Amino acid sequence: MGERELGLGGAEDDFHDRFAAELEVLAELEGSAAGSPRRERWAAAGRAGLTPEDAEAGGGRPGSRGGAGRRRLAAPSPGDAALPPTPRVKRPRLQVVRELNFRLEEPEEPEEPQGPDSPAGDITPPPSPEVPPELWPEGTLDAAADGSLLWAPGAAQNPVLRRPPVLEDYISVTSTAGSRAFLVLRADPVGTGVQTPFRDTWWRGQGQLDLLGVCFASLKEQVDSERRQQLLQEAYQLSDTLRSLRSEEVEEEVQLLGAPKEELVNSPDGSQHCLWVDEFAPQYYTELLSDDFTNRCLLKWLKLWDPVVFGRERPARKPRPSMDLARGGKEATISSKWKSHEQVLEDMLEADLDPSRRPRQKVALLCGPPGLGKTTLAHVIARHAGYSVVEMNASDDRSPEAFRTCIEAATQMESVLGAGGKPNCLVIDEIDGAPVAAINVLLNILDRKGPQDAESGGPGVPTSGGRRHRADGGLLMRPIICICNDQFMPSLRQLRQQAFLLHFPPILSSRLTQRLQEISLRQGMQADPGALAALCEKTDNDIRACINTLQFLHGRGRRELSVRAVQTTRVGLKDQRKGLFSVWQEIFQLPRAQRQRWAQDPSSAPHVLLLGDGHLDPGPRAAEAPLTTAAQRLHRILHVAASAGEHEKVVQGLFDNFLRLRLRDSSLGTVCTALDWLAFDDLLTCTAHHGQSFQLLRYLPFLPAAFHLLFASSHMPRIAYPSSQQEAQSRTSRTQNLIHTLVAGIAPAIRSRAAPQALVLDALCLILDILAPKLRPVSTQLYSTREKQQLASLVGTMLAYSLTYRQERLPDGQYIYRLEPNVEEVCRFPELPARKPLTYQAKQLIAHEIEMEKMRRAEALARVGDGPQVDRGPPGATAPLGGAGEKEAQPPTSHSQEEQWLEQRLERILKKAALEDQELWPPRQTWLSGA
Numbered sequence: 022m023g024e025r026e027l028g029l030g031g032a033e034d035d036f037h038d039r040f041a042a043e044l045e046v047l048a049e050l051e052g053s054a055a056g057s058p059r060r061e062r063w064a065a066a067g068r069a070g071l072t073p074e075d076a077e078a079g080g081g082r083p084g085s086r087g088g089a090g091r092r093r094l095a096a097p098s099p100g101d102a103a104l105p106p107t108p109r110v111k112r113p114r115l116q117v118v119r120e121l122n123f124r125l126e127e128p129e130e131p132e133e134p135q136g137p138d139s140p141a142g143d144i145t146p147p148p149s150p151e152v153p154p155e156l157w158p159e160g161t162l163d164a165a166a167d168g169s170l171l172w173a174p175g176a177a178q179n180p181v182l183r184r185p186p187v188l189e190d191y192i193s194v195t196s197t198a199g200s201r202a203f204l205v206l207r208a209d210p211v212g213t214g215v216q217t218p219f220r221d222t223w224w225r226g227q228g229q230l231d232l233l234g235v236c237f238a239s240l241k242e243q244v245d246s247e248r249r250q251q252l253l254q255e256a257y258q259l260s261d262t263l264r265s266l267r268s269e270e271v272e273e274e275v276q277l278l279g280a281p282k283e284e285l286v287n288s289p290d291g292s293q294h295c296l297w298v299d300e301f302a303p304q305y306y307t308e309l310l311s312d313d314f315t316n317r318c319l320l321k322w323l324k325l326w327d328p329v330v331f332g333r334e335r336p337a338r339k340p341r342p343s344m345d346l347a348r349g350g351k352e353a354t355i356s357s358k359w360k361s362h363e364q365v366l367e368d369m370l371e372a373d374l375d376p377s378r379r380p381r382q383k384v385a386l387l388c389g390p391p392g393l394g395k396t397t398l399a400h401v402i403a404r405h406a407g408y409s410v411v412e413m414n415a416s417d418d419r420s421p422e423a424f425r426t427c428i429e430a431a432t433q434m435e436s437v438l439g440a441g442g443k444p445n446c447l448v449i450d451e452i453d454g455a456p457v458a459a460i461n462v463l464l465n466i467l468d469r470k471g472p473q474d475a476e477s478g479g480p481g482v483p484t485s486g487g488r489r490h491r492a493d494g495g496l497l498m499r500p501i502i503c504i505c506n507d508q509f510m511p512s513l514r515q516l517r518q519q520a521f522l523l524h525f526p527p528i529l530s531s532r533l534t535q536r537l538q539e540i541s542l543r544q545g546m547q548a549d550p551g552a553l554a555a556l557c558e559k560t561d562n563d564i565r566a567c568i569n570t571l572q573f574l575h576g577r578g579r580r581e582l583s584v585r586a587v588q589t590t591r592v593g594l595k596d597q598r599k600g601l602f603s604v605w606q607e608i609f610q611l612p613r614a615q616r617q618r619w620a621q622d623p624s625s626a627p628h629v630l631l632l633g634d635g636h637l638d639p640g641p642r643a644a645e646a647p648l649t650t651a652a653q654r655l656h657r658i659l660h661v662a663a664s665a666g667e668h669e670k671v672v673q674g675l676f677d678n679f680l681r682l683r684l685r686d687s688s689l690g691t692v693c694t695a696l697d698w699l700a701f702d703d704l705l706t707c708t709a710h711h712g713q714s715f716q717l718l719r720y721l722p723f724l725p726a727a728f729h730l731l732f733a734s735s736h737m738p739r740i741a742y743p744s745s746q747q748e749a750q751s752r753t754s755r756t757q758n759l760i761h762t763l764v765a766g767i768a769p770a771i772r773s774r775a776a777p778q779a780l781v782l783d784a785l786c787l788i789l790d791i792l793a794p795k796l797r798p799v800s801t802q803l804y805s806t807r808e809k810q811q812l813a814s815l816v817g818t819m820l821a822y823s824l825t826y827r828q829e830r831l832p833d834g835q836y837i838y839r840l841e842p843n844v845e846e847v848c849r850f851p852e853l854p855a856r857k858p859l860t861y862q863a864k865q866l867i868a869h870e871i872e873m874e875k876m877r878r879a880e881a882l883a884r885v886g887d888g889p890q891v892d893r894g895p896p897g898a899t900a901p902l903g904g905a906g907e908k909e910a911q912p913p914t915s916h917s918q919e920e921q922w923l924e925q926r927l928e929r930i931l932k933k934a935a936l937e938d939q940e941l942w943p944p945r946q947t948w949l950s951g952a
């Protein structure tokens with residue numbers, strides 16, 4: 022400070038001379054020039070970083086810290102405002118500067134009430150208590166100084182100034198050359214020369230308070246990293262424990278088996294090179310696990326190709342003892358009415374070959390769940406029948422071109438003689454994954470007709486497969502076996518109709534268990550039948566899954582298979598989604614294990630769970646066991662229904678089939694409960710979709726579960742694909758169309774009172790009765806007046822409703838007259854006979870009279886339009902039955918006269934219409950010449 026004073030004292034006069042202009046401005050400012058509006062505007066603008074005009078308009082940023090003090094300073098006093106801007110007595114610079122102190126300290130006190138000039142909306146929070154007032158950034162001040170005369174530009178950043186700063190204390194320094202500089206003094210409350218981090222924190226937060234001092238994000242990060250580390254540690258600990266447990270287990274097993282440790286460690290590695298499913302894949306027909314009937318059917322179908330492929334004649338058929346006779350009397354009558362799938366298949370196999378001596382079904386379609394050995398069956402059977410198998414995967418070769426090339430290469434080209442000179446048999450796997458276009462290619466190939474087909478003449482005896490194939494030019498001469506999981510894929514619809522369809526039934530678990538035992542024995546693995554049966558049940562008798570599980574466990578060093586090991590192992594199934602028929606079957610059939618229990622305890626009928634609580638109460642011992650099993654079944658069906666996906670179709674199948682089951686409940690209580698469930702399902706679906714309450718959809722699988730508990734039995738139900746819904750829909754739309762046609766044709770006067778619903782419910786049935794009066798089967802000439810009137814009124818009524826009779830030819834060649842539009846369909850049950858049927862002649866007569874009446878009306882209309890020029894018809898013609906508007910017309914006396922008269926009328930009407938046309942549309946030449 023001493024230096025400063027020294028400096029100041031020494032050069033005061035010089036200073037005044039050099040900076041006279043600036044000091045004058047300062048003095049002006051000091052002399053309450055705050056009264057000057059311009060000055061105030063500058064100050065406000067400086068505070069908010071606005072232009073003076075902006076400041077004038079909006080008052081700058083309300084509540085900024087520097088603002089309050091500055092505003093107070095700038096408040097004009099009436100006296101000052103009147104003062105002229107005269108030069109003042111020069112005062113020492115420091116004094117000026119001190120008086121120009123803009124009371125920066127004042128805003129530091131947040132409690133201080135705001136001045137009257139403070140904006141009402143000032144909601145700026147007080148500064149953070151952690152930030153000392155001395156460290157408030159000069160940003161606001163600097164901003165205020167920017168462009169203003171009051172501040173030395175860059176004072177905040179550059180402490181060495183050429184002019185003395187206005188607001189801060191400073192030290193002036195004079196160089197030896199006599200030039201002066203001013204050094205700004207800054208307070209340093211934290212430490213000498215140490216830059217405080219708070220300044221940065223303040224600005225980084227862009228006005229945020231950062232009460233914690235550390236950014237929240239970094240705190241979160243810190244917590245996250247700590248948690249991660251903790252998890253990692255836990256994982257390490259777990260893996261250590263597991264490793265130690267496993268090594269203990271292996272050691273135990275080694276001790277049990279007495280095998281040397283090295284051998285155990287090596288054997289899994291060695292076996293990994295070859296999958297057991299491949300190693301133990303069946304090579305011969307006898308090794309197949311699938312159902313014998315299916316195997317035999319496929320083999321028989323392949324044998325049907327022998328005449329064209331191998332040139333062998335088909336062996337003469339032996340008369341088969343009728344299966345019906347072998348069965349019981351009642352069952353025999355049923356089976357004569359309903360043919361089982363097996364019978365249908367056998368009939369197909371017994372059927373004659375087509376004219377080109379090929380089987381009627383050119384392609385066999387094997388369908389069933391995955392992993393049951395369908396592909397294996399096709400390969401083994403084809404080899405067994407003497408073919409060389411060519412396999413293609415329809416999911417891979419999806420394009421129609423690739424499909425065509427593959428099929429033709431295997432069945433049409435020279436390579437029909439495959440490896441070892443054997444003819445090819447094409448196996449198309451996963452055909453349900455092929456697109457419709459590709460399947461159409463296959464269908465086209467199947468549909469190709471040979472010369473024999475075209476002629477339908479006697480069969481030509483082929484000499485050899487190759488020559489015959491060339492002669493037929495593209496005719497399919499080799500068998501094709503298609504394999505799919507889901508036969509109901511829409512793309513397969515047409516193929517299914519043409520194919521020899523073979524459902525692949527589930528493999529018997531006893532056969533599979535036996536095979537698994539063989540395999541495990543050969544691999545040196547001890548597996549008791551119980552454990553293997555559990556494995557089969559768990560995998561739904563999926564051969565692949567069973568063998569893979571065994572290999573997996575073997576690979577992990579297990580030499581003994583226990584039920585617990587099977588239960589605890591997570592077996593990877595290929596595809597758990599079931600087809601619709603399997604879903605329906607599971608719903609209507611008891612699971613196998615359950616069947617035994619069911620037989621033992623018939624009192625625990627599952628429907629009691631749904632029909633009433635009373636049955637569940639008898640006592641814990643009676644209720645507990647069935648409840649547990651029922652709960653298991655419930656969960657299983659819930660799972661099956663939920664994973665099936667097509668809920669609507671599943672429910673339709675249940676609806677169409679549940680009444681065909683053998684119901685044991687004679688009071689039909691189960692049926693009523695089932696109907697209630699169906700109604701509930703409808704309600705649920707409607708509510709979910711109308712109100713978009715999709716959370717309700719989770720309750721939909723409960724309907725199949727309820728049906729299972731109500732109807733499941735040990736019998737294999739005969740399930741039909743549901744069609745009632747579609748039929749009902751098409752019937753509804755047909756009926757609606759009929760009603761619309763009828764209403765549209767009704768005369769306007771009647772139509773106003775014939776709303777479609779009222780018409781259907783109230784009028785149509787009675788109208789049909791009215792339209793069927795008793796008419797004598799004689800000529801109308803012989804009718805009495807009353808009968809004539811009756812006929813006339815009938816014709817009038819039918820015309821009013823735009824009804825008539827049309828002649829139709831039935832497929833058997835018979836002619837009938839049918840009402841048009843056929844509203845009888847709307848209001849009469851098809852099975853019931855018509856109440857008052859009209860004879861063919863009566864309908865013919867009515868139709869004729871309706872046509873006549875129409876013509877008469879048309880002519881009457883034309884006459885009304887033309888007035889007297891219109892020809893009034895033949896002199897003898899009169900209205901036959903007193904039709905409306907035909908008083909003056911003379912009816913023809915005989916039938917031939919009547920026809921003649923009608924023809925003349927028609928001719929005249931047509932001529933008149935032609936004339937009118939000409940008048941309206943003159944010939945083209947006239948137009949052109951006129952133009």
Ligand SMILES: Nc1ncnc2c1ncn2[C@@H]1O[C@H](COP(=O)(O)OP(=O)(O)OP(=O)(O)O)[C@@H](O)[C@H]1O
Nearest residue numbers: 298301302308310391392393394395396397564565
């Ligand atoms: N009798 C059997 N003995 C041993 N393994 C068999 C037997 N039958 C089939 N396998 C094996 O089971 C596996 C599955 O058979 P396959 O591929 O024929 O089933 P799939 O029904 O065609 O299944 P996907 O529909 O998944 O193709 C094959 O690896 C096969 O080797």
